[in-house]
Amino acid sequence: MAPIKLASRICMKTLEVKELTKYFGKNCVLNNVNITFLPGEIHAIVGENGAGKSTLLKILMGQFPFDGGSISYNNKKMIFRSPFDAKENSFGLVYQELTLIREMSVLDNLFLGSEYTKHGFISRKKQIEKFDFLKEKFQFDISHDEPVKNLSLSKQYLVEVLRVLMEDSEVIMFDETTSALDDDEAESLFDIIRMLKDSNKIIIFISHRLNEIFAISDKITVLKDGELVNTLFTDTLTHDSLIELMVGRTIKDIYPAKIKPRDEIDFSVEGLTTKDLSLQNISFDVRRGEIVGIAGLKGHGQNILLDCIAGIRKYDTGKIKLENHLIPRGNVRKAVKNGIFLVPEDRKTEALFLNHSVGRNLTISILNNRYLYKVINKKRETNFINDSVCEMNIKCSSYKNMVSELSGGNQQKVVLGKVLGTEPKVLLFNEPTRGIDVNTKQEIMMRIRTLSDEGVSVIIYSSDLLEIIGISNTVYTMYEGRITRKLTDEQINEIEIMQGIHSGGEMR
């Protein structure tokens, strides 16, 4: 009898996701997903951006409600109304962003909201005992008195992990926790994850780094466009076969045909380096009308590179030249004056005036670059706005609508319209199509292509590889702040890029 009982107990503790469906408005972000998570198993979930990984975790943690299907743990149906609810039921999630309070000590952060008390007062002694117990068990080197702000990034993530471990959670999820860590730091986190595996917990792991996934996971589930592709044992897969499963679709007609750029070199970056080595000796040339794609995993320096070129951030050595003219570093206004403009990733906080009208957003840059301290000519402004709304195909009932009322795609068109009004020479894009539906995506890609025909040089960073492949004349891959590969023409394909961004350029 005994063994059977044991087996059934293990069986009972599974987490089953059945026919899970979730809509955001009309967009189906998860469609009929079925996954079974077993205890004592590290289950990785992979997929491209927008495949639905994070949404799945957020549903499991009770942050989002779901529209169809069921979640059952321990054979009981679970519907969590809030993250607390999920925590109570021994679900824990280590977030991608840090949620620690920087001024407080490690100990205070760990026990925040679940303090150990004695006669109503906080018992530091008991808390330190528990901390030392964890320290012993998981072998880490952090002092409990240290304010979190003094810790290195990896140790801060470790504290974040410890916070989940403290609660004795049975289901532990990691949402790209390793994206900010270097290899050694990630490895020490993996030791802890393996320890958790040995103590029979359900572990769900999301990462963009395929190496890590192969190193740690037992099973891999591939999601694509909100649908389950397959769940397979890790040993049955290779890098290449996994990538194929992840991408698995052809480049649709989103991307217009490529045109050969002119030969003259318009814009060049020479030896860009920052002190903290987040950029190391970045050099490349952009020909007039060329579209250059930058590919890389999150946190490998692409954002910093674009910010440096746009003058938002300062670099320490190196030069940026436009038409043989040196661009001063760290000065956005000078960059804009010279025709270098960045379309940022986070348009709501960095590019748009949400509570201002579409018209005002469209004209603010051109007014400042051409007509500073002048009286606004209402008629010319209205004409410009009407042309711009029409040309960019911005869908709004009137240009007096507030930008916050528009959809993400139309908001991005407003940003683009604003930038184009100033007739830029070099356009930088950071994730130009994040959170945008396919049709608008196509419109924006067409627009970028026409711009390049008109002689504007374009530099694009996107985490969507298909986008990079579909639009770029040249692709540079980045790894740990360096450019690892330059790819042109037929070289621009997924395998080459994947290798460039995963392994620092060495062929495997």
Next chain:
Amino acid sequence: MSLKEKKSNIFANRNPNFFVYEILIIFLLISKLIVPSFLGIENISNILRQSAFLGIVAAGQTLVIITAGTDLSVSYLVTLGNVLSAQLLAGKDENIPVAFIGVALVGIIVGLINGMGIYFLKIPSLVMTLGMGSVLQGVVLIFTKGAPKGNASPAIRQLVSGNLLGPFPPVIFIWIMVSFIIIFLLKKTVFGRNVYSVGENPIASIRSGIPVGSTLVMVYIICGFLSAITGMLLVGYTGTSFLDAGTDYQMNSIAAVVMGGTLLSGGKGDYVGTIAGTIIICVLLSLLNIVNVPTYSRQIIRGIVILLILIVSGLQHKRR
């Protein structure tokens, strides 16, 4: 679209300034009910004269609040302008140019320091202007040695209490002029656009190529200039200067602006609303004065009314 929807749409899309003008009319009607002679030409002229002083200070405050700041030093600057001009005037008309230049310079310099501290040292505007207020208080005391001297010259007196059109003194027309300039700046110039943009989203402003620093500094300079000049005009009203001539202008100017529909969080609002807000406050003060409410209750009532306005404005903001 059903009638009901249409109705609610009209309310949603209409100019927010309507609301504050409605309140103004209600205030006037209530006052008329309490004091039948309230809307007499004499009293109206008096209210408008008071409104002119507050309105000019509130003009600068409007600009500052649209950039998502608040200038708490206006009251001390009014006082400083008041005592400084009285002393410089010394009762003689030929001193007017000197007094005007002196007062204007002080206002501009104070505004410049405020703006620079806020933009370059990243000091929160409230704290910067609070500290500046304390400094100005000290300057006033040192300058007057605790006992303000000097008095208004005939021309300044005439400016505030003379009759230009019927019973209306010229100062009202100065206010109208200032109003036109401010409304023009905000509505028709690139500078005005930039003021709104800086208040709405400072990061996007920098990245859109807006000269954020000079815009902010300019706003505080305008505010300082207008406050100091109001201090000078006040000399004409009272004849001499006082150590607390400006005290009431701190809260009153903020209240007038907020009541006029400009949000403390910045990026929205205009001076047209502030004008109504200013008159409402002056009507309230005039009413309390005529009914002869004791000083302390006047202060309490004023505080409660301002607080209610803040609550309403806060709720509106929260609903967004």
Next chain:
Amino acid sequence: MTFKVRFVNHYKRRRDIYNIYALLLLFVIISSILDKDFLTLRNLTNIFTTNVPFLIAAYAQTIVILIGGVDLSIGACISLVTCIMATIGTEGGWWSAMPGIFISFLVCAVLGFMKGILITKFGIQALIATLSISLIIGGFSLAILDKPGGNVSKEFSKPFSSDISLFIICTIIFILIWFMLNYTKFGKYIYAVGGNSLSAYSAGINVDVVKISGFILSGFLIALAGVVSAASMRSGDPTSGEPLTLKSLTASIIGGASFSGGKGYIECTFAGVIIFAIINNILNLLGVSTFYQYIAQGLLLIFAIAITSIQDK
């Protein structure tokens, strides 16, 4: 671990505290060089005893700053309390002052609750909300006493005029607040809410309740400051508290409390108050007009916050 390493680590963690006390020491040295009367027991006790209401008011301000707010009505509240104390139970023994004390504490707690509600539930900026509250309170103070006057029972004010009992009061208050901030859930929640209210919320903390309670607690301290102030003046004054608003704010910021909230120590605020008091004292000893002290205060506030905001960058 060697002693040196341990010391360095310890220093790093408590840098803010050590730095402010080093600054305090520096001020003491400079002051004693500037004026030989400075470093006498009489002068030092004088500095301490005349600033007890200031000290308690600064604690109240620090707590509010820790939860990410600021209170510009502290001065007006203290004035109100002195007016209440000087009109209720003015004669007779120790116990006759009790109703006044009770009413003062009640009023300040209610005011604290109101400030908290205005800020959390109505979304009004702390600065503006407390500024308008201070206007209203000022009116009430004037309604009670239109000019300085009234009387506080002699029996009652006696203990507040002796150095030793003031010292004891301050020590007890300090220990209570320090213990509360470091060893109770509420204290930790204050830091958490001020440090990152979103994180605090996701840790299951009711952010609004913590903020409102913080204002109420600060209200109790304000009442205490007012009672001590009334007892030492033996009268009430509807404007006596006014300077304490800016002083308490400046002292907290000198002590390193950050306007963004969640950062600050009660022991640093203590040092900030003493530094402020020393500056005033030495200006007095040197015969500088009180008029200049306004300028000194304003500049001190601007410099202190400029330094912290540059550090934060």
